[in-house]
Amino acid sequence: MPAPYFPSKIRQVRRKTFGAYLEKVSARVWIDNSLNFQWEPTPKKKGQIYMETWHGSMGIKRVGKDDVQNKRWVETARRVGRLTDFCISNSDFEDGVFRETFWPNAEILRYGHARNDCLFHEDEILAARRKVSEAFALEPSDKILLYAPTFRESKRLDVYDIDFERLALSLGRAFGGTWKILFRLHFHNRKSHMADLPDCVLPATSYPDMQELMMASDAGITDYSSWAYDYILLRRPLFIYAADRDEYDHERGLYFTLESTPFPIAENNEELNKNVLRFQDDLYQTEIDRFLKEKGCVEDGHAAQRIVEKLKEYLSE
DSSP states (O other): OOOTTSOTTSOOOOTTSHHHHHHHHHOSEEEESSSHHHHSOOOOOTTOEEEEOOSOTTOSBOOSTTTOOOHHHHHHHHHHHHHOSEEEESSHHHHHHHHHTTOSSSEEEEOOOGGGGGGGOHHHHHHHHHHHHHHTTOOTTOEEEEEOOOOOTTOOOTTOOOOHHHHHHHHHHHHOSOEEEEEOOOGGGTTOOOOSOOTTEEEOTTOSOHHHHHHHOSEEEESSOTTHHHHGGGTOOEEEEOTTHHHHHHHTOBSSOGGGSSSOEESSHHHHHHHHHTOOHHHHHHHHHHHHHHHTOOOOSOHHHHHHHHHHHHHTO
């Protein structure tokens, strides 16, 4: 049954079915976010265009063949890289990631990412706030913090050991208001259960749209997840809580140091609460300007328009 969340003009098919295979082989254009079109290997026909949008723009986690432990993922990425015609990038930094990993020969289109266009439009931001507030039965006066850490290959959950009640009090002291915390586990942890969460924490793992959660949130916390580098475009407070940073850097590797980001860094609850209470927005905004300039970011809210024009150009040929 089609999910009601999707617009009616979108025809949905279930993965690994004949219908899904038929859609793939009959389409003129494949638009992918990561490796979905080749997770089940599918031949690409002559004349088909494969466009890669990725989802970790300016993200800190390394994604090269020597960085990801999942061998099937790496082999699929190699196959995707060989078939891709266009990579959509939002920065000089992302250009370099594409070139040094699996897309050395694809044409890079530095358009910005269509998923981030909504972060520049106030009407969409307000609509997302209303939608999320309704979904979680929040009061209009409630302030929202989004906590969305990435996964660990071991699937361990002990690294998400934030003292949420203390954090909510610190947020209230620093920014005013009553705070609710939306806790969104990574897709790979979606079947995990975090026990004994306080009343101020609301499970948000099953909410279907991360961009809406970001637009609705007044502040955020993550560890090494790439959503931080989309959220930065909203210029709202974001804090790093990385209890296992040395271990994670050894396990996965980082493209740049946490210290080079604009975000205050904590490795334990004491440091996290101090960072919240000492937050200085003027300094933070200056650091955001520096970071975006350093990465060569081109996001401006018009990426989808550029992508559509490129597709029209191809389809008219």
